[in-house]
Amino acid sequence: MREKSEETQKQILDAAKKIFAAKGLAGARMQEIADEAGINKALLHYYYRNKEKLFEQVFEGAIRKLLGPLASFLADDSELFTKIRNLCHHYYNVLIEYPFIPIFVLSEASANPDRFLRLMKFEGVVEAKEKTRMQIQQYINEGKIRPIDPRELLWNIMSLCIFPIVSRPIAVEILYSNDDVSEVLKQRADRVADFVIQSIKM
Amino acid sequence: MREKSEETQKQILDAAKKIFAAKGLAGARMQEIADEAGINKALLHYYYRNKEKLFEQVFEGAIRKLLGPLASFLADDSELFTKIRNLCHHYYNVLIEYPFIPIFVLSEASANPDRFLRLMKFEGVVEAKEKTRMQIQQYINEGKIRPIDPRELLWNIMSLCIFPIVSRPIAVEILYSNDDVSEVLKQRADRVADFVIQSIKM
DNA sequence: ACATTTTTTAACCAAATGGTTAAAAACAAA
DNA sequence: TTTGTTTTTAACCATTTGGTTAAAAAATGT
Structure with missing residues (x-):
């Protein structure tokens, strides 16, 4: 169970990496990151409280x-x-x-x-x-x-x-x-x- | 009269240059550009229809x-x-x-x-x-x-x-x-x- | 089967932002 | 003073976007 959770979080980080690299902090959209990670926005915010925190982590x-x-x-x-x-x-x-x-x-x-x-x-x-x-x-x-x-x-x-x-x-x-x-x-x-x-x- | 107008447009372009340089296209705010140029947003849009056009010009x-x-x-x-x-x-x-x-x-x-x-x-x-x-x-x-x-x-x-x-x-x-x-x-x-x-x- | 965790759905909110509008005011030229 | 142009004011709109919520559903572990 913990594995699945961590796998998702890694997918999110990978997606965020890609989007942030292409669009920058201001240009990146949380929805786009969620799409890229193959999940939805709610789950994205479930794991990473907000855009700033996510960016900071990446x-x-x-x-x-x-x-x-x-x-x-x-x-x-x-x-x-x-x-x-x-x-x-x-x-x-x-x-x-x-x-x-x-x-x-x-x-x-x-x-x-x-x-x-x-x-x-x-x-x-x-x-x-x-x-x-x-x-x-x-x-x-x-x-x-x-x-x-x-x-x-x-x-x-x-x-x-x-x-x-x-x-x-x-x-x-x-x-x-x-x-x-x-x-x-x-x-x-x-x-x-x-x-x-x-x-x-x- | 024409002089004043062109002077303003130059002020806008200079301001846009500065803000775009600091914040990028997505990060720049039209209000900020207007402030930097010492005018208001309405006048900014009066001379440059929208953000894209303004950026393109610059x-x-x-x-x-x-x-x-x-x-x-x-x-x-x-x-x-x-x-x-x-x-x-x-x-x-x-x-x-x-x-x-x-x-x-x-x-x-x-x-x-x-x-x-x-x-x-x-x-x-x-x-x-x-x-x-x-x-x-x-x-x-x-x-x-x-x-x-x-x-x-x-x-x-x-x-x-x-x-x-x-x-x-x-x-x-x-x-x-x-x-x-x-x-x-x-x-x-x-x-x-x-x-x-x-x-x-x- | 039951409990726990993960994920989705879908509606919703508040703030920020790009952009518009119309009328008033300031200004400059004639 | 009259006329046309530039600029301001200030309210307003539509959209985007970050972020929330609550309940249902799916997946997983025991």
Whole structure:
């Protein structure tokens, strides 16, 4: 009995994931989520009191899957170029599986950054990022890489990892004229890492 | 008399720009736009029949400002590194003024690409892009730059130019802890161009 | 068979919102 | 002052939408 209930709740969360990703918080309709989950609105509200709570649940779950490992990768003691490579792979691995995460963060964390920031702090991303920032600065001071604002370097890496996921549907049309882009994306983690490393190495 | 009318319409468009950028199409409220413009809802509907039309006007105007010059920059005969620099500057210039363009294109034009693709073809972006692709390929063949799939290079440039605009509200908090990021963004066009060129040059 | 839990049905409410209307008022040009 | 245009006021409508309710029904466990 408990199984059935939990299965339904998972169906709801999956449906919500999909609809929220496509329409955003404001654009999503509770009825549409219920339809997508194959249930009715009453049951939807039975399990999740309201839209906000439902969104919060979906959003936080997704973000945790991204941020937890990210913090680990940022905080570990590996050499910088290795770390960059790890970062790229992590981003691509998670985002290919959960491509809706960036859309969430971009459309919703912009409107309401508090929630997102709270999660970041909880997962320890802030400190981990600071550590990497110092590592980059040290590499620059030691003349191991070209001078660059560490924040810009991190922002560049994020851009190169996240944007292709988000823009995939458009890129398929304007760049890869309907070729299969899945394979391209899978190999892209290494290509992007190469691109970044090539740009900063002496 | 005509002046006053047109001034009001411009105030409306400016207000709409701002609100749509912050809240998106679904999240924006006509009342809020009217308030922002310093007029009332009746007058807002007097000049712009409905929300859709208002958005269409703002959006198409903005996208033309992006695509038209983009096609020109892609199609002209300048040297590749210059072209990359021009591209970056153009992206940053337009997107700082119309930061909602990427969000809309990503969220709405993905599901219904007709309008966007129509505009792209109309502005001649497709042919211009093809020309640049060939130029890149030629540079590679002549050993002037490192080998890279031209499509990936273009995708990287787009990522580095567009994503920071989209992720600005988040970056302000997690990277630039509430520093003024406007100045950073303005200077970023050149930095990004450097970054790209550094990465591909021999 | 009985009790418990899950799900549906279907009607309903309240608030928000896009949009309309018509008349008054403010304004500018002649 | 007269005339035409712009703007405000303020009430109003229709629809959408989030959310509730209560009872029936279906499914499930014991």
